[in-house]
Amino acid sequence: MIKITSISLTALFTTFGFILPVRAENLAHLSQLLSTKQCQLCDLTGSGLVMADLRGASLIGANLAGANLSQANLAGADLRGANLTGASLYGANLTGANLSSAILQGTDLRESYLSNANLTGTSLEQAYVQGAKGISQNAGTPELFYGWGLNETQEGNYQQAITLHNKALILDSEFAPAYLARGYALLRLGNENAAILNAKMASQLYEKQENEQGKEFADSFVKNIESVQEARRKGTGNPGLDNIVRGVASLALQFLLKGGM
Incomplete structure (x- = not known):
């Protein structure tokens, strides 16, 4: 089995244009997400995932506080119960995503795409939504x-x-x-x-x-x-x-x- 080190991860992220976060989030969890798109309950705090392709990803209960997901493709992603406090989802594609009971305290959703997104039990009151498209009727x-x-x-x-x-x-x-x-x-x-x-x-x-x-x-x-x-x-x-x-x-x-x- 190939051992994944912090150095090899750094090279991988640099090659594919991912920006390493300032905070020391769980690199094993980040690697798991990028390779499998399956990362329930993962610690991804402060992760740099700008423009990441996370279509259909399972992030149930994941901690994404402070993560940078600007312009990421999260179409159809499962973010039920995820902590997105202070995260940036500026311009992100959340079409059909499940954000049920997600925490959106101070979350940047400006210019994002929310058509058919499930926002049941999710409060947008403290989120930034200017320019967001497709906010459902029951979301506010x-x-x-x-x-x-x-x-x-x-x-x-x-x-x-x-x-x-x-x-x-x-x-x-x-x-x-x-x-x-x-x-x-x-x-x-x-x-x-x-x-x-x-x-x-x-x-x-x-x-x-x-x-x-x-x-x-x-x-x-x-x-x-x-x-x-x-x-x-x-x-x-x-x-x-x-x-x-x-x-x-x-x-x-x-x-x-x-x-x-």
Whole structure:
């Protein structure tokens, strides 16, 4: 039997482009994972697995805290109960992966692919998910999807923001802030009529919920867009007015960003 030493492992990782981690994780477990893709309950803390091909890998209960799995291919991988605290999965492919009951405290999931991933019993509240694609409906609360939507809006990713606000509203059809936030994103995409409809719905819900400040912002949002539309119909509109409307609409966004509900 060939004895695998730390030196031979170093050469192997260098040859195939793997970066050795700073921390001294269990090299035997790392070697086992790379050679067999079977590493249940393994200690892989701090492992460097950037762009690693781990399709279908079994990592049930593995400790991957602080591991770098950026752009790794984990499609169909079994990560049930895995500890991914502080791990980077930036741009990773997690399509169809099983993340049931995984620990995602401070986990970087930005720009990752989560279509058909099983997130049952997994909290994304403390994970970074900006730009993540395919987050399932049951993976978050209305508040979480709404918050993620606001983050996307701040980055100018209005279509992604709308997708997330849609998810929030599917879970809670009377979640007024999501309507107003979706209205803002629609306005920035040039869909004024849809923006008005969303803000009007927000206004109605704010009134029902006796939220005077929210209703005031929603009504102002509608009034200013409609004023510009009327000015255009009369031939008196100009780009300056459009900019003013966007500015007033931005006040509604600031209201939401400051925690206005």
